[in-house]
Amino acid sequence: MFENLSDRLSKSLKNISGRGRLTEDNIKDTLREVRMALLEADVALPVVREFVKKVKERALGQEVNKSLSPGQVFVKIVQQELESAMGESNESLNLAAQPPAVVMMAGLQGAGKTTSVAKLAKYLKERKKKKVMVVSADVYRPAAIKQLETLATEVDAIFFPSNEKQNPVDIVNGAIAEARTQFADVLLVDTAGRLHVDEDMMDEIKALHQAVEPVETLFVVDAMTGQDAANTAQAFNEALPLTGVILTKTDGDARGGAALSIRHITGKPIKFMGVGEKTDALEPFHPDRIASRILGMGDVLSLIEEVERKVDKDQAQKLAKKVQKGKGFDLEDFREQLVQMKSMGGMMGMMDKLPGMGQVPDNVKDQMNDKLTNQMEAIINSMTPGERQRPDIIKGSRKRRIAAGSGTQIQDVNKLLKQFTQMQKMMKKMSGKGGMRKMMSQMKGMMPPGGMGGFGGGGRGPGRF
Numbered sequence: 001m002f003e004n005l006s007d008r009l010s011k012s013l014k015n016i017s018g019r020g021r022l023t024e025d026n027i028k029d030t031l032r033e034v035r036m037a038l039l040e041a042d043v044a045l046p047v048v049r050e051f052v053k054k055v056k057e058r059a060l061g062q063e064v065n066k067s068l069s070p071g072q073v074f075v076k077i078v079q080q081e082l083e084s085a086m087g088e089s090n091e092s093l094n095l096a097a098q099p100p101a102v103v104m105m106a107g108l109q110g111a112g113k114t115t116s117v118a119k120l121a122k123y124l125k126e127r128k129k130k131k132v133m134v135v136s137a138d139v140y141r142p143a144a145i146k147q148l149e150t151l152a153t154e155v156d157a158i159f160f161p162s163n164e165k166q167n168p169v170d171i172v173n174g175a176i177a178e179a180r181t182q183f184a185d186v187l188l189v190d191t192a193g194r195l196h197v198d199e200d201m202m203d204e205i206k207a208l209h210q211a212v213e214p215v216e217t218l219f220v221v222d223a224m225t226g227q228d229a230a231n232t233a234q235a236f237n238e239a240l241p242l243t244g245v246i247l248t249k250t251d252g253d254a255r256g257g258a259a260l261s262i263r264h265i266t267g268k269p270i271k272f273m274g275v276g277e278k279t280d281a282l283e284p285f286h287p288d289r290i291a292s293r294i295l296g297m298g299d300v301l302s303l304i305e306e307v308e309r310k311v312d313k314d315q316a317q318k319l320a321k322k323v324q325k326g327k328g329f330d331l332e333d334f335r336e337q338l339v340q341m342k343s344m345g346g347m348m349g350m351m352d353k354l355p356g357m358g359q360v361p362d363n364v365k366d367q368m369n370d371k372l373t374n375q376m377e378a379i380i381n382s383m384t385p386g387e388r389q390r391p392d393i394i395k396g397s398r399k400r401r402i403a404a405g406s407g408t409q410i411q412d413v414n415k416l417l418k419q420f421t422q423m424q425k426m427m428k429k430m431s432g433k434g435g436m437r438k439m440m441s442q443m444k445g446m447m448p449p450g451g452m453g454g455f456g457g458g459g460r461g462p463g464r465f
Contacts, residue, residue: 005037005294008041009294009295012033013034013074013075016030016075027056027059030074031055034055034078035052038052041256042226042255042257043257044227044261044265047261047264047265054081055078059077079292079295082287084287085260086270087287090284090286091244092284094216094243095186095216097215099186100180100187101187101216102172102189102214102215103186103189103214103218104212104217105190105191105218105246106191106218106220107236108193109193111193111222113191114147114148114151114190115277115279116220116246116248117151117190118134118151118154118279119279120246121134121157122157122282131182131183132158132186132188133160133175133184133188134152134188134189135160135171135172136190137162137168137172137189137190137191137192138193139163139167139171140164141164144190145164158184160175160179160187162174168191168192168208169208169211169212172189172211189214191205209241216243217240217241218245219240219245220246220248221233221262222258223248223249223259223273224249225258226255226258227261229247229258229261230257230258230262230264230266233245234265237268243268244269244271245262245270246271246273246282247270247272247274248274251275259273269285271284271285329424331383331387331389332385332388334380375412378407379402379406379412382402382406383402391420391421
């Protein structure tokens with residue numbers, strides 16, 4: 001998400017970040033570039049006007065004049081105004097109610113409501129330790145009820161059955177009564193997708209809202225519709241007292257106009273964003289971290305949280321002890337590392353959260369794509385346990401068999417073995433005295449000029465405040 005906006009802003013701000021003095025003349029071109037970048041990202045025009053006006057006022061004000069590095073302060077102002085446009089901080093769900101706390105989902109057809117219900121159920125269950133029940137009040141699409149039942153099983157949430165002959169209000173009231181007997185903490189209600197111009201459907205959801213009085217009414221919207229997402233959210237907000245927004249399909253949105261427009265237009269916070277198809281691909285929306293990513297500073301906090309949640313600590317400890325004892329790092333260990341990486345959104349999912357990734361050339365990024373990770377895993381899976389433990393025995397005929405078994409070429413097998421050998425050497429160095437320090441200094445030498453902490457060159461970017 002935000003790739004296009006991030007590239008444009010990085011280039012615009014690179015020119016001004018080294019300035020010793022800011023004047024109306026020398027920020028004029030940069031502000032014009034910033035304005036164009038936001039408009040191309042499909043950010044709503046009123047949001048762009050307000051954003052540029054605030055940045056200009058602050059850039060020509062006291063806080064910059066008194067600074068020793070005005071250019072860098074300008075970049076910091078842009079970052080803070082991006083945060084402000086998106087809501088400044090994450091607003092979590094308010095579940096402080098007599099159980100069950102009812103959370104209702106509303107939105108257009110095809111926005112991803114049913115999937116978002118399942119993702120939110122998993123999130124509340126695993127990260128907030130809540131007992132969750134889900135129910136579908138979509139009586140127009142029997143397939144949606146079946147889909148939710150399947151997803152509920154997958155995320156281990158209680159499913160309350162319903163059918164197309166029932167009345168939505170009766171369905172939800174029945175689910176609330178059942179949630180009480182099952183001692184569920186939260187009841188998530190999936191509603192029928194509707195067009196905001198369809199008065200009958202809007203009246204129905206208003207009646208449903210009035211009858212069940214949910215503690216949270218979340219509007220689910222597709223990020224790829226850009227500023228239209230904000231306009232649709234506004235139309236729904238006029239009909240329903242929305243408490244927040246879930247932005248879906250952000251992994252397919254390179255522009256980011258929706259994220260930057262919704263808060264300003266509706267006054268409602270984005271509470272979550274969908275970052276993939278899997279049921280664990282839902283993240284709380286943190287404006288400060290998103291602003292940091294837009295400006296190429298990365299999102300290390302989210303990366304650390306993801307590693308904390310998804311890395312198998314016992315397995316990692318076992319590998320560390322094995323390496324320290326000098327028992328070596330084999331291809332089975334390498335395969336396990338690839339599987340762990342996939343669970344964290346793959347190589348590119350992790351790299352996107354690192355500072356300075358916008359400066360990495362496309363040909364280098366292509367070498368780190370997730371197809372390559374899958375291919376490497378397939379090659380290792382085609383090996384025998386003996387070959388994984390002793391890669392040195394993999395010669396001609398074995399290589400041909402492994403390539404055929406994994407649907408790859410012999411040169412792909414050779415490439416994997418070469419990469420593995422390099423990693424093995426690195427692990428060996430780690431196990432020796434002062435190994436970690438040696439390895440870190442080697443890695444430093446491999447990084448692009450200026451490290452990973454700015455807009456390239458000289459390490460003077462906004463990552464150095």
